[in-house]
Amino acid sequence: MNKYTYLLLAVIIVAVPAFAPAQSAGSDAVENTANGSINWTTSEVYAKGIGAPPSQAVNLAQARAMAERAAFVVALRNLLETVKGVRVDSESVVENFMVKSDVIRTRVDGIVKGARIVKKEYLSDGSVEVLVGMNMKGSFLNAVVPDSFGRTTLLPAPSKTVPLPQRPSDIKPAPQPSKPVTPPQTTQKKEDPVKRQPEKPAPVPAPVSPVPEPAKPAPVVPDQKQDIKTPEPNTPAGIDRTVSFKGGVATGLVIDGRGLGLRPALLPKIVDQQGQEVYVGQVVTRTNAIEQGVAGYAKDVQAAANNFRVTDNPAVIKGVSASGAARTDIVIGDADAQALRELSSNGDFLQYCRVIVVY
Known part of the structure; x- marks a missing residue:
């Protein structure tokens, strides 16, 4: 035994x-x-x-x-x-x-x-x-999850060709300064030999002054446009580019709520400083909320940005405060809220709950 x-x-x-x-x-x-x-x-x-x-x-x-x-x-x-x-x-x-x-x-x-x-x-x-x-x-x-929660249908799929025509439209104004240079040269030169010789010195300085002017904006204008293009895909808001957001179409969202006293929940909301909802029931369908979960949670921003839930190009926004009786909802700045709305209009990451909250 x-x-x-x-x-x-x-x-x-x-x-x-x-x-x-x-x-x-x-x-x-x-x-x-x-x-x-x-x-x-x-x-x-x-x-x-x-x-x-x-x-x-x-x-x-x-x-x-x-x-x-x-x-x-x-x-x-x-x-x-x-x-x-x-x-x-x-x-x-x-x-x-x-x-x-x-x-x-x-x-x-x-x-x-x-x-x-x-x-x-x-x-x-x-x-x-x-x-x-x-x-x-x-x-x-x-x-x-209540039966009344969420949208009944998904939002229409965003057009991926929207940002493409914007870039050539920004480049088109570049050749405009060269147009005023050519017409004064042709019109004045034709009139000079026909009318008088003393009039020749008068138009000579006129074409000389516009000639350096288009030469100056030619190198300057493209430099300015390159500076404008970089913030445009990121949207003019407080989105953190230091973590992983490369600009363009966002594939997910990371909310940095550290130090706010946030508490995790199954159905957290993201609202602006006016209390207007930016993310949850008005954006997500009940089916997606049940299958994916409204949001994931993490303790580290970098770990959250590398999480498969938000894939490879998430936007990172800093929370302003926690709200609600249980402090489960996240308040973001109004500028960030507008930026998030613009990003979501060009992608479907919010509809499919690709959100992680760091607290």
Whole structure:
């Protein structure tokens, strides 16, 4: 009997590392609660439970199985309590919706019971610790996001040829200064030999003065236009170009909300200083919000800019303050809000929730 006991313990010790995946990366935005944790970067909720082996177990195998079952039940209970505290928006948490609607409560309970086992750990006293997790995207968001949320249809696809005609139009005024140079030379030279010789010295200085004038703007005008072209794709706002935004069409948005006291939520809003909504329900459809999540969260701006969610050319805007009762909404400057509206009119990154908030 002792041989089998030692063999079983050896198998358990070897098996533990196989069930120990990393729960979160160091740069992930993780919120720890009394009963579990919320990884706002991966949209995952985790909770642990510990089960002790019962004294009436017939053998070690039965004791371990019963301890695992008890730990799993406790972990699910802790997971449900953690999920209830998830902020939906600045005014409510998941528990508020569960109390108001039996349908939502039943659906959330069912989703939590279907949580997966992430890790098992067998302790020296014979008890078992189980870590369970669930994703908030998909069925969970579908259960808690109101049916009235979001646009009914996507905005029309932006025309990618819009910026192309603007550049040649800016270049066209360049040859205009050369036009006034040629007509005075032709008209005056024809009149000079026909009329009088004393009139020849008078028109001679006239063409000489305009000749250097077009020569001066010729090198200056293109230099000025090159300076104008660079800010135009970036829009004249406070968009941070030092991180990764290359100008042109933005592929995503990173909101730098560090130091504002922001708190993550499932449906955060971005508003201007007048309180006008720039991003969320008026821009995003309910389907995209459920499948993608309205926004991701991160702790580092550079890590957020390199995240696949915003692809390779995200715009970075600095938040001004946090708003709402739970401080989940982000206020940006009016100039930045106008710049963001212009960028979104030339791309669909907001409609498809390609947004990350750094807090």
